[in-house]
Amino acid sequence: MITKLSLKNFKAFEEEEFDFGLLNILSGLNNSGKSSVIQSLRLLYEQRALADMGPLGEYIRRDSKGFNLQCSQFIKNASEDVFFSFERINNMGEVKYSGNIKGVVSYISADRLGPRNSLPSNVGESITTVGSKGEHIVDFLLQADSGEWDDLKVPEKLIKKEGNGVRENIKEWLRIISPGVDFDFVNDPNTDTGRTMFNAHRPVHVGFGLSYTLPIIASVLIHAAQLIEGKTESALLLIENPEAHLHPSGQTKIGELLVLAASCGVQIMVETHSDHILNGVRIAVKDGKIAPENINCYFLHTDNDEKRDEKPVVVNRISIDKHGMMDYWPDGFFDETEKSLMHLV
Numbered sequence: 001m002i003t004k005l006s007l008k009n010f011k012a013f014e015e016e017e018f019d020f021g022l023l024n025i026l027s028g029l030n031n032s033g034k035s036s037v038i039q040s041l042r043l044l045y046e047q048r049a050l051a052d053m054g055p056l057g058e059y060i061r062r063d064s065k066g067f068n069l070q071c072s073q074f075i076k077n078a079s080e081d082v083f084f085s086f087e088r089i090n091n092m093g094e095v096k097y098s099g100n101i102k103g104v105v106s107y108i109s110a111d112r113l114g115p116r117n118s119l120p121s122n123v124g125e126s127i128t129t130v131g132s133k134g135e136h137i138v139d140f141l142l143q144a145d146s147g148e149w150d151d152l153k154v155p156e157k158l159i160k161k162e163g164n165g166v167r168e169n170i171k172e173w174l175r176i177i178s179p180g181v182d183f184d185f186v187n188d189p190n191t192d193t194g195r196t197m198f199n200a201h202r203p204v205h206v207g208f209g210l211s212y213t214l215p216i217i218a219s220v221l222i223h224a225a226q227l228i229e230g231k232t233e234s235a236l237l238l239i240e241n242p243e244a245h246l247h248p249s250g251q252t253k254i255g256e257l258l259v260l261a262a263s264c265g266v267q268i269m270v271e272t273h274s275d276h277i278l279n280g281v282r283i284a285v286k287d288g289k290i291a292p293e294n295i296n297c298y299f300l301h302t303d304n305d306e307k308r309d310e311k312p313v314v315v316n317r318i319s320i321d322k323h324g325m326m327d328y329w330p331d332g333f334f335d336e337t338e339k340s341l342m343h344l345v
Contacts (some may be wrong), residue, residue: 001234001267003040003079004072009064009102010125011036014312022262025278026271028300033313034271038107038238040069041269045101046080056086056093066094075102075233084327093211103234104226106219107132110271115203115211121187121194134215138185138194141151141167146221152225154263158257158290166221171256173217174198177250178210216242216254220261227265235266243274253269255280256289263290275334283322292320299333 002020007013012033018024026034039059042050051295060067066087067102073080082099106129113119113133120135127139144166153164159170171183181198187194196214198206209299216239223235243251255277258268272278285292297313297318319327329335 001074001265002071002236003074005040006068006070007037007040008068010040010067010069011059011063012063012313014061016313016315017275018298018315019296019317020269021266021296022267023258023281023290023295024267024269025277025281025295025297026269026332027297029272032302033301035240038269038271039239041101041105041236041238042072042107043071043072044071045105047084047097047100048095056095057088059086060088062312063185066338071101073101073234074132088227101236103236103237103246104128104232104313105236106130106223107238108219108240109133110244112212112215112222112244114208114245115206116196117194117202118141118191118195120192122189128221130215134211136242137215137218138196140222141170141218142187144225146171149222149231151220151227152229152231154221155224156222157226157260157263158221164195167223170214170217173221174210174214176253177213177246181206181210183210183214185280191228198233209247209250212245213242213250213254217257219258220266224261224264224266237266237268239262239268240271241273242270243272243277248276251281252275252283256284259284259290262272262294275337278334282320282326285320285322286324292322297326299328299330301332 299316
């Protein structure tokens with residue numbers, strides 16, 4: 001588990017430290033630095049420039065010569081630091097790194113695939129995650145369903161269907177998000193494609209929400225099962241905007257799902273704009289599904305309207321108590337509904 005993250009001269013961050021628990025919620029206005037926190041963890045894991053993000057020189061904070069990233073991970077009763085840095089030297093770039101983030105690391109982007117009539121399958125290699133866009137979802141489910149991962153069993157806390165099979169519990173969590181839906185998937189080895197189906201229909205006939213949510217549900221259930229059964233030493237899920245295209249009630253249930261996964265030991269970093277996700281987490285805390293000290297909320301913002309690169313990001317840490325109440329509610333932190341209602345009164 002990642003316990004601490006330190007950023008120096010990285011994008012909008014001048015110098016900042018984050019303490020992490022099992023479930024970590026990143027919130028704030030657009031362009032406030034939430035995605036940068038996720039990107040820093042991806043850099044520490046991949047230890048190279050991220051695909052489609054440009055050269056490492058573009059990650060450096062304005063007027064700086066380089067950036068430094070460091071995190072501490074605690075696995076098997078031992079702590080280890082992971083380091084990654086980039087520095088410009090005589091118009092050249094020098095990369096230094098040490099250590100590595102262990103276990104499964106799964107990044108699910110806000111830019112994941114919507115409904116598709118077919119998806120790539122049978123790529124000739126083992127699939128360990130759903131992919132950043134959810135593009136490997138069919139192969140990922142096939143591996144869990146076929147016994148390649150020794151018939152994984154869903155942890156008790158996450159079971160929503162009689163029995164602990166992965167396929168049936170994924171179906172049931174989708175029904176919780178969208179009552180009445182029936183999900184299935186198949187692959188065609190002759191064309192190297194896979195297909196998902198909802199109520200026996202193509203995904204394009206049932207809207208975006210289910211296709212956007214399926215990779216999150218599958219990742220949570222399968223990686224939690226791997227962790228509980230000792231098939232990985234840790235599991236870190238980096239999830240952007242899990243609320244995308246979901247009805248508010250579905251967003252609240254996703255908040256509960258994330259809490260239940262965290263209570264099984266899966267570490268989750270979630271970037272969200274949804275007060276319904278937050279409320280789902282708060283309700284789960286009040287219902288005793290996770291201890292509040294295992295959850296960290298961060299609100300990112302700047303103190304004025306200057307350009308982001310000219311003003312460091314301000315990070316407020318907000319705690320949740322055992323009743324689901326927040327200890328601090330800064331201006332701009334999921335308060336737009338109340339502001340709008342006050343204007344209407």
